[in-house]
Amino acid sequence: MVRTKASESERESTVGKIDKIFQGAMQEFLAHGYAGASMDRVASQAGVSKATVYSHFKDKEGLFKALIHQLATEKFQNTFATLPLDGEPAVVLRTVITKALDKMMSDTQHQAFLRVLIAESGRFPELAKAWIQDIMTPTIEIFGEYLDRHPELNIPDTEATIRIVIGSMVHFMMTQEIFYGKEIMPMESDRMVDCLMHHLLRGMD
Amino acid sequence: MVRTKASESERESTVGKIDKIFQGAMQEFLAHGYAGASMDRVASQAGVSKATVYSHFKDKEGLFKALIHQLATEKFQNTFATLPLDGEPAVVLRTVITKALDKMMSDTQHQAFLRVLIAESGRFPELAKAWIQDIMTPTIEIFGEYLDRHPELNIPDTEATIRIVIGSMVHFMMTQEIFYGKEIMPMESDRMVDCLMHHLLRGMD
DNA sequence: GTCTATATCGCGATAGAC
DNA sequence: GTCTATCGCGATATAGAC
Numbered sequence: 001m002v003r004t005k006a007s008e009s010e011r012e013s014t015v016g017k018i019d020k021i022f023q024g025a026m027q028e029f030l031a032h033g034y035a036g037a038s039m040d041r042v043a044s045q046a047g048v049s050k051a052t053v054y055s056h057f058k059d060k061e062g063l064f065k066a067l068i069h070q071l072a073t074e075k076f077q078n079t080f081a082t083l084p085l086d087g088e089p090a091v092v093l094r095t096v097i098t099k100a101l102d103k104m105m106s107d108t109q110h111q112a113f114l115r116v117l118i119a120e121s122g123r124f125p126e127l128a129k130a131w132i133q134d135i136m137t138p139t140i141e142i143f144g145e146y147l148d149r150h151p152e153l154n155i156p157d158t159e160a161t162i163r164i165v166i167g168s169m170v171h172f173m174m175t176q177e178i179f180y181g182k183e184i185m186p187m188e189s190d191r192m193v194d195c196l197m198h199h200l201l202r203g204m205d
Numbered sequence: 206m207v208r209t210k211a212s213e214s215e216r217e218s219t220v221g222k223i224d225k226i227f228q229g230a231m232q233e234f235l236a237h238g239y240a241g242a243s244m245d246r247v248a249s250q251a252g253v254s255k256a257t258v259y260s261h262f263k264d265k266e267g268l269f270k271a272l273i274h275q276l277a278t279e280k281f282q283n284t285f286a287t288l289p290l291d292g293e294p295a296v297v298l299r300t301v302i303t304k305a306l307d308k309m310m311s312d313t314q315h316q317a318f319l320r321v322l323i324a325e326s327g328r329f330p331e332l333a334k335a336w337i338q339d340i341m342t343p344t345i346e347i348f349g350e351y352l353d354r355h356p357e358l359n360i361p362d363t364e365a366t367i368r369i370v371i372g373s374m375v376h377f378m379m380t381q382e383i384f385y386g387k388e389i390m391p392m393e394s395d396r397m398v399d400c401l402m403h404h405l406l407r408g409m410d
Numbered sequence: 411g412t413c414t415a416t417a418t419c420g421c422g423a424t425a426g427a428c
Numbered sequence: 429g430t431c432t433a434t435c436g437c438g439a440t441a442t443a444g445a446c
Contacts, residue, residue, distance in 0.1 A: 014411075017411090017412090031327070032240065033238065033240060033324060034241075035237065035238060035240040035241035036239075036240035036241075036328075038438080038439070038440095039439080039440060039441085040438080040439080040440090048412080048413090049412065049413050049414075050413095050440090050441085051411095051412065051413065051414085051441090051442075051443095052411075052412055052413075054440090054441065054442075055411070055412075059440080059441075060440070060441090112327075115323055115324060115326070115327070116324075118320055118323050118324065118379070118383060119238060119320060119321075119323065119324030121320070121383050121384060121385075122236070122317075122320070123241075125385060128383070128384040128385055129384070129385050129388070129389060131384060132380065132384050132385065132386045132389050132390065133389055136380065136384075136386070136390070137389065137390055140390070156399075156400070156403060157396055157399065157400050159392065159396075160392070160396045160397055160399070160400035161400055163373065163376070163377060163380075163392070163397065164369065164373040164397070164400055164401065164404070166376065167372050167373040167374075167375070167376025167377055167380075168368065168369040168372040168373055168376075169372075170372070170376050171368070171371065171372030171373075171375050171376050172368060172372055174323070175337065175341065175368075175372075178323060178326050178333070179326060179333040179334070179336060179337050179341075180326075180330055180333055180334050180337065181337045181341070183334070184334060184337050184338055184342065185337065185341070185342055185345070187364065187365070187368070191362055191364075191365045192365055192368065192369070194361075194362065194365070195361070195362050195365035195366055195369055196369065198361060198407070199369070199404045199407070202403070202404070202407045205410075219429075222429090222430090243420080243421070243422090244421080244422060244423085245420080245421080245422090253430080253431090254430065254431050254432075255422090255423085255431095256423090256424075256425095256429095256430065256431065256432085257429075257430055257431075259422090259423065259424075260429070260430075264422075264423075265422065265423090
C-alpha cells in the first residue's frame with residue numbers, strides 16, 4: 001500500500017519532505033533572492049534539518065535551479081496560454097487581455113517570481129533562456145496564430161504587435177505593483193485594456 | 206590653490222576617494238545585487254581600505270542607497286527627457302522613440318541598474334518609489350504634454366498610450382538583452398518602432 | 411533517510427596606531 | 429583621514445550517530 005498524502009500521519013514520506021523543502025525554498029528564495037536566501041531558513045521553514053535538504057539537493061545552486069524550473073513549468077506558465085482563443089476578435093481579445101492582466105496584477109507570487117528571475121538572470125543565464133524558450137515563445141506563437149487566423153484585423157506585423165501587448169501589460173504590472181506606482185500614479189487597468197484594444201482593432205474601420 | 210582633478214598626483218583628495226568608492230560600489234552592486242555585494246570588494250576595487258569606506262558611509266545600506274540615488278539622478282534619468290520635442294509628430298515621435306530604444310538596448314549599465322532596482326524593490330521600497338516619482342512621472346508628463354499639443358493625432362487616452370509606448374520598449378529591452386532573447390527569438394528594433402508609430406498615428410487617416 | 415553537532419569560511423563592522 | 433588587524437556572527441556544507 002502506497003501512502004498517498006503527506007498530511008496522513010505524523011511521519012512523512014520522502015516525496016512529502018521534498019515537497020516541503022520546495023515550499024520552504026519558494027518562500028525563502030522569492031522573498032530574499034538567491035544571495036539573500038539562507039539554507040538554514042529553508043530547512044527551518046520546511047520543517048526538516050539542513051542535512052536533509054542537502055541529502056536531496058547537491059547544494060544551494062542545485063536547489064535554486066530545481067525550484068525555478070519547477071515554478072516556471074508547473075505554476076507560472078499559464079498566464080496567457082490556458083485562456084480560450086476562439087470567437088469574434090473584438091470580444092475574445094478583450095476577454096483574454098483583461099483576464100491575463102487581472103491575474104498578473106493580483107498574483108503576488110508571480111510578481112516575486114519575475115523579480116527573482118530578473119535579478120538572477122546574470123548569475124543564471126540558463127534560467128532566463130529557459131523562460132524565453134518555454135514560456136514566452138509558445139505564448140507569442142499561440143497568440144500569433146490567432147491573429148493570423150483573423151486577417152480582417154489588418155495587422156501589419158503580428159509578432160511586433162503581440163510584443164507590444166504583452167510588454168505593455170508586464171510593464172504596467174511592474175510599475176504599479178513592484179515599484180509601488182499605484183500609490184503615486186494610480187491608473188485603472190481598464191484604461192490600459194481599452195487602449196490596447198484600440199490598437200488591435202485599428203484596421204477594422 | 207585648490208586641487209582640481211583626482212589624477213593630478215599620487216595623493217588623492219577626499220572627494221576623489223569618495224568618487225572612487227562610488228565607482229567601486231557601482232561595479233560591485235550592479236554586478237552582484239545588494240545581498241551579493243561584498244564591502245571588501247568595494248574597498249578593493251576602489252583602491253582604498255574598508256575602514257575608509259566606513260568613514261564616509263554609515264554602513265552597507267547607506268552606501269547602497271547613496272549610490273542608487275546618485276545613479277538615478279545623474280546618470281540614468283536622461284533616456285527620454287533630454288530628447289528634442291518639437292516639430293511634426295510623424296518624424297519627431299519616430300526620432301525620439303528610435304533614439305531612446307537604441308540607447309536602452311546598448312547601455313548595459315542602464316540595464317544592470319534596472320535589474321538591481323527591480324531586485325531590491327522589496328527591501329528598499331523608497332528607492333523604487335523615488336524612481337517612479339523622479340524619473341517615470343516627469344517622463345510621462347513631458348511626453349504627454351507633447352501629445353496633448355497635437356490633437357490632430359486623435360489619441361483617446363494620452364497617458365495610457367504613453368505607458369504602452371514606454372512599456373513596450375522597456376519590455377523589449379528586457380526580453381532581448383536581460384533574458385538573452387536576442388539569441389533565441391531575435392527581432393530588429395525597427396519593427397517595434399514601426400509598430401508603435403502605427404499605433405500613435407492611428408487617428409490621422 | 412534523517413538527525414545533531416561541527417568544521418570552515420567570508421561577511422559587516424570597528425578599534426587603535428599613525 | 430587613512431591604514432592594518434581583528435572581532436563576532438551567520439553563512440554553506442559535511443561528519444557521524446541512529
